[in-house]
Amino acid sequence: MTASPDPKFAAPLPMTVIGGYLGAGKTTLVNAILSGDHNFRIAVLVNDFGEIAIDETLIRARRKDVIALANGCMCCQIGGDLYDAIDRILRMRGQFDHLLVETSGVADPAKVAQIAVAEPDLEMSRTVVLLDAVNFAGILADPRLNDTLLRQIRSADLIFLTKIDAGATAGIADFQVMLVELGCSLPVAVFEKDDRQVWEILNERGAAASSLKKAGALKRHSPPFGSWSWKGTERVEFDRLMAFASDPALCIYRLKGRFRLTDGRTILLHKVGSDIAFEDTVEACEGSGFAAIGAKPNFNPDHVGQTWTKMMAR
Amino acid sequence: MADTVVYRASRVITMDPTLPEATHVAVRDGRILAVGGADCAAPWGDFRVDDRYRGAVLMPGLVEGHAHMMTGAMWNYAYAGHQDRVDPDGRTWEGLADIDSVMAGLKRALASLPAGKPLIAWGFDPIFLPTERLNRRHLDEVSTDRPIVVMHSNFHLMTVNSAALAVAGYDRNTNAVGVARFANGEPNGELQEMAAMFPLMRRLGVDFRALARGESAMRGFANSAMRVGVTTSTDLLNELPEEDIAKLAAVTARDDFQLRVVPALNGMTQAPEDVARRATDLRKRSTDKLRLGAVKLMADGSIQGYTGRLKWPGYVTGHPNGIWNTPPDRLKDQIVCLHREGVQMHIHVNGDEASEAALDAMEEAQARYPRFDHRHTLQHCQMADDSQFRRMAALGLCVNLFANHIWYFGDQHYELTMGPDRAMRLDACGSALRHGVPLAIHSDSPITPIGPLHVAWCAVNRLTPGGRVLGENQKISVEAALRAITLGAAFTLKLDGEIGSIETGKRADFAVLEADPLAVPPLELKDVPVLGTVVGGHHFPI
Numbered sequence: 001m002t003a004s005p006d007p008k009f010a011a012p013l014p015m016t017v018i019g020g021y022l023g024a025g026k027t028t029l030v031n032a033i034l035s036g037d038h039n040f041r042i043a044v045l046v047n048d049f050g051e052i053a054i055d056e057t058l059i060r061a062r063r064k065d066v067i068a069l070a071n072g073c074m075c076c077q078i079g080g081d082l083y084d085a086i087d088r089i090l091r092m093r094g095q096f097d098h099l100l101v102e103t104s105g106v107a108d109p110a111k112v113a114q115i116a117v118a119e120p121d122l123e124m125s126r127t128v129v130l131l132d133a134v135n136f137a138g139i140l141a142d143p144r145l146n147d148t149l150l151r152q153i154r155s156a157d158l159i160f161l162t163k164i165d166a167g168a169t170a171g172i173a174d175f176q177v178m179l180v181e182l183g184c185s186l187p188v189a190v191f192e193k194d195d196r197q198v199w200e201i202l203n204e205r206g207a208a209a210s211s212l213k214k215a216g217a218l219k220r221h222s223p224p225f226g227s228w229s230w231k232g233t234e235r236v237e238f239d240r241l242m243a244f245a246s247d248p249a250l251c252i253y254r255l256k257g258r259f260r261l262t263d264g265r266t267i268l269l270h271k272v273g274s275d276i277a278f279e280d281t282v283e284a285c286e287g288s289g290f291a292a293i294g295a296k297p298n299f300n301p302d303h304v305g306q307t308w309t310k311m312m313a314r
Numbered sequence: 315m316a317d318t319v320v321y322r323a324s325r326v327i328t329m330d331p332t333l334p335e336a337t338h339v340a341v342r343d344g345r346i347l348a349v350g351g352a353d354c355a356a357p358w359g360d361f362r363v364d365d366r367y368r369g370a371v372l373m374p375g376l377v378e379g380h381a382h383m384m385t386g387a388m389w390n391y392a393y394a395g396h397q398d399r400v401d402p403d404g405r406t407w408e409g410l411a412d413i414d415s416v417m418a419g420l421k422r423a424l425a426s427l428p429a430g431k432p433l434i435a436w437g438f439d440p441i442f443l444p445t446e447r448l449n450r451r452h453l454d455e456v457s458t459d460r461p462i463v464v465m466h467s468n469f470h471l472m473t474v475n476s477a478a479l480a481v482a483g484y485d486r487n488t489n490a491v492g493v494a495r496f497a498n499g500e501p502n503g504e505l506q507e508m509a510a511m512f513p514l515m516r517r518l519g520v521d522f523r524a525l526a527r528g529e530s531a532m533r534g535f536a537n538s539a540m541r542v543g544v545t546t547s548t549d550l551l552n553e554l555p556e557e558d559i560a561k562l563a564a565v566t567a568r569d570d571f572q573l574r575v576v577p578a579l580n581g582m583t584q585a586p587e588d589v590a591r592r593a594t595d596l597r598k599r600s601t602d603k604l605r606l607g608a609v610k611l612m613a614d615g616s617i618q619g620y621t622g623r624l625k626w627p628g629y630v631t632g633h634p635n636g637i638w639n640t641p642p643d644r645l646k647d648q649i650v651c652l653h654r655e656g657v658q659m660h661i662h663v664n665g666d667e668a669s670e671a672a673l674d675a676m677e678e679a680q681a682r683y684p685r686f687d688h689r690h691t692l693q694h695c696q697m698a699d700d701s702q703f704r705r706m707a708a709l710g711l712c713v714n715l716f717a718n719h720i721w722y723f724g725d726q727h728y729e730l731t732m733g734p735d736r737a738m739r740l741d742a743c744g745s746a747l748r749h750g751v752p753l754a755i756h757s758d759s760p761i762t763p764i765g766p767l768h769v770a771w772c773a774v775n776r777l778t779p780g781g782r783v784l785g786e787n788q789k790i791s792v793e794a795a796l797r798a799i800t801l802g803a804a805f806t807l808k809l810d811g812e813i814g815s816i817e818t819g820k821r822a823d824f825a826v827l828e829a830d831p832l833a834v835p836p837l838e839l840k841d842v843p844v845l846g847t848v849v850g851g852h853h854f855p856i
Contacts, residue, residue: 022641022644048584048585078583080580083508083516105641106637106638106639106640114490114492114507114509114510117509118490118510119512119513120483120513144642144667144671145638145642147635
């Protein structure tokens, strides 16, 4: 019987969880981390070995379900049971600085994260969830998968967008609107598959206090958007709403919302670029709400919020 | 020439439509030489008559189409369940009806435990205890220094004492979700879900699955099967590593091993093409008593754990929908690939959204690679409605329904998961037969105790402990139920040509019963005493 945490080791092993639906790019991220520029000895647990593509020159040894790399990292196939796999890593944890767990495409990453919360020999670092910009809307619309995806988003403390060019401004904005509407206001970064510095972002939480340089990594990778959202029971005056939505000073690129108007109507309103469209809706709703997105620094969430509040107070 | 032995019985129920009933069966070389009357073996030369079963009823050896080897491993630990349960050695462990008897049982178990070992118990179910919920204070009365772990019957929860909490380092500052607390903030000893249980299990060396791989678990499993008349059982999810296959083959081959074992390879941890290749290789390594080659897939979780995937309107309590073990698109890839490669699949589907996903996948598989007689089997399939049974029939699927659920969880399904109307079609054996879907019924042991006559009793009577009849119109006849636990289950394993009925040429596998299951009142079907089994002509009296 071992007292805990295991006295052989000074500190628990930090654990990062990678979540995301099938095809979101989890294995690509693992590949980028394993062959990235960092001095961390990372043990990685993956679901499917077949897709691990490591430069052969980096590989020190390869066994049936383990690949050991010259940089001290190691990649292990989970096989039948995640707990067995974690136990195996913990038995040799003096060899590693960090544990990275790739969840299955339908797993709830929050449940995996709980392993590190409960286990004294582990310490939860962060949960990154990958969202595939191409297939996201389709999965969200599938009633069989919708709840799985929402659980994944809710479990995240960082979102990586994949399959999108970091310069695709409009696409990223649409994406942020969708996330805000889903109640997710997390930092979002774009992950492109040749990004060798991605580990800096993932490890930022641990490093933030000690290294200002590293703390900037997420900012560099984040798309240049800000967002602001509002929910309320008040009725909104139509003319004021239109003036707010089209106010060029606010630099709102994308706005989507549902509004109960003072004239009794309920409308859906969409703004993309300078186009504004609205339509009556008969869907029952409790109140009004919207999300607005714009390019920073011209779009300033605080300023947008103050303008809205002032308008509603008049 | 080999010996011919003719066994006389009070009745032989053959399951052979040509000769449904006989009084004698002749055995040579472990196989059935002839069936009929006293002279059935006469054309085959000399024989001797063995009268040991003259007062008994012989049935084909019963077939358990969905169970797990872990059944044999549980008994390394103390039993703390609500219902009486029989261990592999035939000892009856009395059900523990209240917290005081649970504590008394644990004290007895502790007294016989070697020094220094933690006390592990299993099978506990708080649902059945009307009093205060079991907590660490109760268990501290059993011992303050030895760690005590009481695993609940669903394997998702455990209750432990203070010494065990200390082993995991759990205290009032622990922030893990699954570590339940008293009102004063101290952990109350209940640990919920694997993440919270894991630190304790790895420190105390509790590993049910590793135990299931040892020879003692295999022996225990075979013993438990023999006691309920089972001569062939699946082990329906196995990683089948190379070293285990050699051990399985060696142990099962022994004449004193009472069971034919049909393990199904876990088809979810590798790419479908690799699974197909592995399964095809394994099939070639089958022996008389170890039948390899089938694959297990799992679509969703369990209904009573709220992890089954349900169609609208979902759980009657408003619980969120369950989880996919394999999402529909990947399930489709697996099913289409394995079907194309001619690998037989056992597909775990509990909720009706999961069975629908499997049916959709099978439809595509059949459209692209039409196949007759593939025998793919939907396992559990507890919520399927008639439209789904019609599709099963059209796609050539078999179904293995979890009829034991009607008794063990029927009231919970009525009140807490599906609600009254859908609970009526829980494990709809009647619909399966009406639509011509080949039917087996099972226990999923150790989830519920292995015992095909009990499962058959459930399918015939559909009673719950609360006194409900769950679906009068889904009841099936005793004849149909007996077929489902013999030839029906054998059909789902592609073994109906060699086991499942008492017919010339088949293996001499029998269940030896003290009474005639076709003659007793249907309500007493589960109480027909089993006297032992015969496997390949070898006798295993209880």
